[in-house]
Structure formats: structure tokens, C-alpha cells
Amino acid sequence: MSFMNQIDQEITRLETLENFVEVYREIPIEAIIKQDILRLGLRFDTKALENHTYKTKDYFIFTFDHVPLKDQPEEYRFKAPEEIKISEGYFNLLPTVISVRIDPNSPYYVTTNEENLIVLKLNDTVLGKVEFPPVPSWYRYKTSNGKNPNEIAPVIEWGYLIYLTVFRNCQYFGKDEECAFCDINHNWRQQKNFKRPYTGIKSIEDILEVLSWIDQEDNIAKAYTITGGSVITELQNKNEQDFYFQYAEAIEKHFPNRWIGKMVVQAWEKKDLVRFKEVGIKIYHPNFEVWDKRLFSILCPGKERFIGRDNWIRRIVESVEIFGPSNVIPNFVGGVELAKPYGFSSVKEAVHSTAEGLDFFMSHGVVPRFTTWCPEPYTTLGNQQKPPLRYFLELLTIWKRTFEKYKLPVPPGYGEPGRGKAVFSVSAFMDVIGYEGR
Numbered sequence: 001m002s003f004m005n006q007i008d009q010e011i012t013r014l015e016t017l018e019n020f021v022e023v024y025r026e027i028p029i030e031a032i033i034k035q036d037i038l039r040l041g042l043r044f045d046t047k048a049l050e051n052h053t054y055k056t057k058d059y060f061i062f063t064f065d066h067v068p069l070k071d072q073p074e075e076y077r078f079k080a081p082e083e084i085k086i087s088e089g090y091f092n093l094l095p096t097v098i099s100v101r102i103d104p105n106s107p108y109y110v111t112t113n114e115e116n117l118i119v120l121k122l123n124d125t126v127l128g129k130v131e132f133p134p135v136p137s138w139y140r141y142k143t144s145n146g147k148n149p150n151e152i153a154p155v156i157e158w159g160y161l162i163y164l165t166v167f168r169n170c171q172y173f174g175k176d177e178e179c180a181f182c183d184i185n186h187n188w189r190q191q192k193n194f195k196r197p198y199t200g201i202k203s204i205e206d207i208l209e210v211l212s213w214i215d216q217e218d219n220i221a222k223a224y225t226i227t228g229g230s231v232i233t234e235l236q237n238k239n240e241q242d243f244y245f246q247y248a249e250a251i252e253k254h255f256p257n258r259w260i261g262k263m264v265v266q267a268w269e270k271k272d273l274v275r276f277k278e279v280g281i282k283i284y285h286p287n288f289e290v291w292d293k294r295l296f297s298i299l300c301p302g303k304e305r306f307i308g309r310d311n312w313i314r315r316i317v318e319s320v321e322i323f324g325p326s327n328v329i330p331n332f333v334g335g336v337e338l339a340k341p342y343g344f345s346s347v348k349e350a351v352h353s354t355a356e357g358l359d360f361f362m363s364h365g366v367v368p369r370f371t372t373w374c375p376e377p378y379t380t381l382g383n384q385q386k387p388p389l390r391y392f393l394e395l396l397t398i399w400k401r402t403f404e405k406y407k408l409p410v411p412p413g414y415g416e417p418g419r420g421k422a423v424f425s426v427s428a429f430m431d432v433i434g435y436e437g438r
């Protein structure tokens with residue numbers, strides 16, 4: 001076994017991080033640690049959660065957890081924070097916001113120190129002090145229909161992004177259609193099993209009511225995302241575009257340009273996108289998921305069958321004419337190219353493939369981003385190994401190089417870029433922008 005393969009299979013130790021800090025000098029240390037925490041998840045000491053007020057996980061679209069809700073320690077099921085912000089510690093980190101993915105086996109442990117301050121530990125080493133996100137003031141209300149704001153319009157990214165999953169299911173259903181890494185339908189079932197309030201199709205009325213409080217009280221939220229599962233037939237007697245359009249239209253009519261409007265939906269034809277732009281939507285995320293042609297058809301069988309990869313690519317490129325190149329931001333699910341048995345057998349091949357996709361889109365001025373795949377239970381890929389940290393560091397490095405090669409602008413709708421400033425919490429792509437190396 002080669003040295004690198006050996007490292008790939010190890011659980012992270014301090015020496016692992018120190019080694020990577022030496023090797024990957026084009027990306028900040030904060031980004032290295034962030035990617036590893038996203039990859040391996042977090043476990044919590046209940047002492048760290050006691051006697052604090054903070055925003056807990058709202059399960060805004062997926063679970064992102066590594067174990068089913070029913071198997072999570074009761075002491076912190078539904079009590080974990082949405083994100084953590086770590087700073088200082090062994091590597092003297094600048095503040096770094098990281099999405100919480102629960103994994104009771106993670107080496108990363110949120111606990112308290114002798115002074116009762118919350119810290120993040122890797123074995124015996126304190127990697128940083130920890131903050132939890134504040135609860136927005138308007139979370140205290142209830143809508144006229146009796147709904148909680150955190151269910152209707154939760155915020156993530158330390159309050160920056162209002163996340164509107166208006167349809168909490170996907171009509172790509174079951175192994176033959178659902179994307180193999182996606183737990184939207186499984187998350188829905190789990191929340192329902194725990195009898196949590198979890199509205200399947202959100203009413204425009206509820207959303208507007210919550211947004212009116214945000215409009216009045218909140219200066220942190222700067223963007224909103226309208227998203228949800230794909231609509232293959234009809235939903236409420238509407239086709240997919242009509243269904244999603246009604247939300248964009250209502251929000252922009254009541255609060256014109258108050259926030260940056262983003263749509264995370266399928267790849268649509270230009271003619272279907274025009275009215276979204278006209279009504280005030282600024283950013284379009286037709287998520288591509290995985291670049292390799294063969295893997296796209298295996299891992300996104302519904303998308304392949306109903307739209308097809310070539311159409312998906314064409315539609316992304318053409319949507320540039322509507323929104324402008326840097327406002328088209330398709331997502332890749334980073335690491336899913338390594339899923340067995342169909343995926344690439346080495347980090348090198350996996351990164352090479354995705355780098356080809358990054359280069360293709362960036363050469364058209366489009367700025368693809370990536371999120372960090374975690375094999376969520378119940379998904380087709382739920383029992384897979386997590387991708388090695390080296391994969392994410394290679395991918396971040398190549399993302400940054402390609403972004404710089406094409407001299408692309410900072411993607412809008414993500415807040416400030418850069419080390420110590422980025423709030424995008426499910427990958428470190430915003431953290432690396434502008435970093436000059438060490």
C-alpha cells in the first residue's frame with residue numbers, strides 16, 4: 001500500500017492534519033480542517049449544549065447526518081447547533097463556520113474546557129474555541145396558521161441565507177430515480193416519524209408572513225434560496241416551473257430586491273427561465289452533481305432519464321444568456337465520484353474527472369461550486385466509506401486554480417469570501433478565495 005493510500009484510510013489524527021498543512025499550501029489551514037470536519041462529522045458532549053441559547057439544526061432540506069435520527073444519542077438528538085464557528089486553538093485559526101453533521105464516531109468532539117468554555121477537540125488537542133449560531137429574534141413568533149418560522153423560513157450560514165425548501169419531497173422516488181446520494185425523501189420520513197412539524201408543501205402565505213418579520217427585524221440575512229424536490233408530473237395542478245415560479249413572484253412582488261433571490265432547481269430551458277429573471281431572481285443553481293458521463297447516469301438516474309446529461313449541460317450554458325455567467329452556479333457533490341462499485345478507484349482519477357467539469361463550466365464564465373458528500377443513511381450510497389480528506393484538498397486546490405485561471409468574479413449570494421470571513425458552511429470553496437498561500 002502506498003503512503004498516500006495509507007493516509008487515505010486512516011482516521012484523522014493531529015499528525016494527519018499537520019502533514020496536510022505542509023503539503024497543501026495553496027489553501028488555508030482553516031479550509032483543511034473545515035473539509036475534514038464536514039467529511040467526518042461531529043460528536044457532542046452534552047455539557048457543551050447545556051445552559052446556552054443557540055440555533056439548533058432545522059433540517060432545512062437534507063439531514064446531512066451520518067447516522068439516522070433514531071440512532072443518535074438522545075441527549076443531543078435535535079439539540080445540536082446548525083453550525084459551529086471555530087477559532088484560535090492549536091493552529092491559531094481565524095473564525096471558520098462549519099455545518100454540523102452528527103456522527104457519534106467522529107474524532108472531532110465538541111466539549112468544554114476547565115473554564116467551562118466550549119471547545120473543539122481532536123483527541124487531546126484543542127483545535128479551537130467554539131461558538132454556536134444565535135437564534136434570530138423573529139424565531140419567537142408563530143404564523144397565523146400556527147407554523148414556526150424556523151420550519152417555514154430557517155436561516156443557515158450564520159444567518160446569511162434564508163432557506164426555503166418549499167417542497168420537501170422529490171418526485172424522483174426510489175432507487176431507480178432518486179439521486180443516489182440524496183436523502184430529501186428519507187429526511188422527510190424521519191422527521192415525520194419523530195412527529196416533528198415538517199410542512200411538505202409550504203404555503204406562500206406562511207412564507208410571506210415570516211419574511212415580513214425578517215424584513216422588519218433582521219439585518220444579517222442577505223439572500224434567500226427557493227428550492228425543493230423535482231416535480232415530474234404535477235404538483236398542486238402545476239408543472240415544475242409554474243409551481244416554483246409562484247414563490248419567486250410572490251416574494252419579489254412583496255419585497256422587491258430586499259434579498260438576493262436564488263433558485264436551486266433542475267436545468268430548465270431558457271424560455272422557462274426568462275420570467276424568473278424578469279421577476280427578480282438573480283442566481284440560478286441547476287445542480288450538476290457529478291461530471292463523469294457514466295456516473296451521472298448511474299448516480300442521477302431520474303435526471304438522466306427525464307432530462308439527460310447533454311441537455312443538462314446545454315441548458316446550463318444557455319442559462320448564462322439569461323442570468324449572466326457568474327450568476328449561474330451549478331453544484332457538484334464532492335466525493336461522490338468515489339462511491340463503489342461504479343466510481344473511480346483513486347483520488348487522482350476522481351479529481352481529474354471533476355476538474356474537467358470545473359474547467360468546462362468556468363471556461364464559459366459559469367462558477368460551479370461543490371458541497372461535501374457525506375453518505376447519509378437510507379440513501380442508495382448510505383453504507384459507503386467517506387471520501388478521504390486528500391480528495392477534498394486536491395479538489396479545493398484545483399477549484400481555486402481554475403477559478404483564478406479564468407479570473408472569475410467572487411460568486412454572488414454567498415456573503416464575503418476568504419479565510420476568516422466565509423459563511424458558506426457545507427464546503428470550503430468560499431474560504432479559499434483570495435488566499436495567497438504560505
Ligand code: SF4
Nearest residue numbers: 170178179182229230
Ligand atoms: S433531483 Fe436528486 S438531488 Fe434533487 S431532490 Fe431529487 S433526488 Fe434529491
